Amino acid sequence: KAGVTQTPRYLIKTRGQQVTLSCSPISGHRSVSWYQQTPGQGLQFLFEYFSETQRNKGNFPGRFSGRQFSNSRSEMNVSTLELGDSALYLCASSWGQSSYNEQFFGPGTRLTVL
Amino acid sequence: DAKTTQPNSMESNEEEPVHLPCNHSTISGTDYIHWYRQLPSQGPEYVIHGLTSNVNNRMASLAIAEDRKSSTLILHRATLRDAAVYYCILRDLDGSSNTGKLIFGQGTTLQVKP
Numbered sequence: 001k002a003g004v005t006q007t008p009r010y011l012i013k014t015r016g017q018q019v020t021l022s023c024s025p026i027s028g029h030r031s032v033s034w035y036q037q038t039p040g041q042g043l044q045f046l047f048e049y050f051s052e053t054q055r056n057k058g059n060f061p062g063r064f065s066g067r068q069f070s071n072s073r074s075e076m077n078v079s080t081l082e083l084g085d086s087a088l089y090l091c092a093s094s095w096g097q098s099s100y101n102e103q104f105f106g107p108g109t110r111l112t113v114l
Numbered sequence: 115d116a117k118t119t120q121p122n123s124m125e126s127n128e129e130e131p132v133h134l135p136c137n138h139s140t141i142s143g144t145d146y147i148h149w150y151r152q153l154p155s156q157g158p159e160y161v162i163h164g165l166t167s168n169v170n171n172r173m174a175s176l177a178i179a180e181d182r183k184s185s186t187l188i189l190h191r192a193t194l195r196d197a198a199v200y201y202c203i204l205r206d207l208d209g210s211s212n213t214g215k216l217i218f219g220q221g222t223t224l225q226v227k228p
Binding site for chain 2: 004031033035042043044045048050056058090092094097100101102103104105106107108
């Protein structure tokens with residue numbers, strides 16, 4: 001079974017631009033979560049989607065948004081990029097929404113904002 | 115959310131056992147103890163989880179204190195591939211807060227020396 005895939009793997013943008021990152025969960029998984037990882041803040045939860053609905057949101061500004069499609073694939077968007085948005089963005093999928101379910105992570109998208 | 119405390123770093127020799135401690139003095143009765151690890155340049159991966167009893171799987175063992183205020187992840191024979199950041203995470207299984215969200219601390223960076 002293929003793992004979680006994220007595209008693109010690397011991205012370079014400039015301040016003020018916007019970016020869209022994509023995540024394809026493991027086949028059959030309906031829950032997708034997004035995380036931001038930086039050296040200073042570590043791994044921080046962004047949001048969680050289940051059956052196309054956002055179920056949980058972390059403490060990030062409104063510039064960060066996401067959505068989930070009917071095939072469970074998910075995208076996250078960051079508008080008006082800032083230097084501090086440079087980070088590794090990780091996507092995780094699980095079969096269900098329960099906190100019991102193991103989360104499977106993708107390799108991440110490395111975003112650099114210049 | 116209940117908080118966990120882990121040492122910043124630990125060292126081990128290859129082929130020797132490693133005991134990674136985690137303190138969670140404010141754990142609630144419905145919190146499961148989960149461990150994830152993040153190998154260099156990869157997303158986190160699930161290692162093991164437990165509630166009250168000690169648990170074993172192919173990757174590791176989890177020893178949980180009787181009062182549940184601390185736990186220890188045990189790698190029976192460390193290999194170079196086990197060099198990673200290990201995260202101890204509490205996940206609430208109360209049905210009213212079902213979520214896939216993981217709250218990561220700073221984790222323990224494990225170095226394995228040949």
